[in-house]
Amino acid sequence: MTTLATTKSTDLHTxxxxxxxxxxxxxxxxxxxTIWLGLSGALGATGKPPIGLGAAIGIPLLVFALDARxxxxxxxxxxxxxxATLTALQTFRVGGAFFLIAWSQGTLPxxxxxxxxxxxxxxxxxxxxxxxxxxxxxxxxxxxxxIFNLAGIVDLVLAVSEGVTHSHSALGVFAGSVTTDQLGHxxxxxxxxxxxxxxLILHGFSLRAIARxxxxxxxx
Numbered sequence: 730m731t732t733l734a735t736t737k738s739t740d741l742h743t744x745x746x747x748x749x750x751x752x753x754x755x756x757x758x759x760x761x762x763t764i765w766l767g768l769s770g771a772l773g774a775t776g777k778p779p780i781g782l783g784a785a786i787g788i789p790l791l792v793f794a795l796d797a798r799x800x801x802x803x804x805x806x807x808x809x810x811x812x813a814t815l816t817a818l819q820t821f822r823v824g825g826a827f828f829l830i831a832w833s834q835g836t837l838p839x840x841x842x843x844x845x846x847x848x849x850x851x852x853x854x855x856x857x858x859x860x861x862x863x864x865x866x867x868x869x870x871x872x873x874x875x876i877f878n879l880a881g882i883v884d885l886v887l888a889v890s891e892g893v894t895h896s897h898s899a900l901g902v903f904a905g906s907v908t909t910d911q912l913g914h915x916x917x918x919x920x921x922x923x924x925x926x927x928x929l930i931l932h933g934f935s936l937r938a939i940a941r942x943x944x945x946x947x948x949x
């Protein structure tokens with residue numbers, strides 16, 4: 730009963746914490762910063778290591794990790810969002826269909842677009858199904874949520890790896906006539922610099938929520 734009450738409250742009362750507003754402002758500012766990075770050409774140059782793109786992905790993750798460790802406003806806000814909601818938010822990953830469309834138009838290589846697009850679509854379709862199981866506290870829902878989040882993380886890591894190795898960067902060992910260089914320019918750049926880190930952050934807080942519910946269940 731304690732676990733049920735705690736999880737439901739985190740799903741329903743995110744708006745009464747001032748940290749929630751600050752987290753929303755930070756997300757909006759981050760979004761517009763990624764637009765600027767994509768337009769400015771700061772995400773990397775042909776033939777060079779993708780340092781700019783790597784920093785654009787890694788720095789937000791580092792900021793959230795440090796904030797979580799220090800108990801800052803960002804982590805407090807996300808910690809108040811329940812596991813079912815965190816899971817349902819991954820539904821935006823159905824946008825992976827964009828990769829398939831770009832591949833069909835010859836803009837992205839199939840070796841990248843097909844696994845990345847299909848993987849994201851699968852995660853996006855599974856998200857509301859898993860979220861429903863979590864909300865209903867169905868048998869084995871925590872294990873299901875854990876598998877879902879780990880699979881989602883693996884999908885993102887593989888997509889980023891494929892994107893880098895199919896680019897014209899120094900690491901583009903599989904680059905062909907069609908590359909992933911478009912992902913370094915707006916609007917394509919929003920995917921690796923905003924949506925990929927955001928999805929990883931959601932997965933991270935989901936894993937924390939799973940661990941928290943298990944601890945509370947053990948304590949009860």
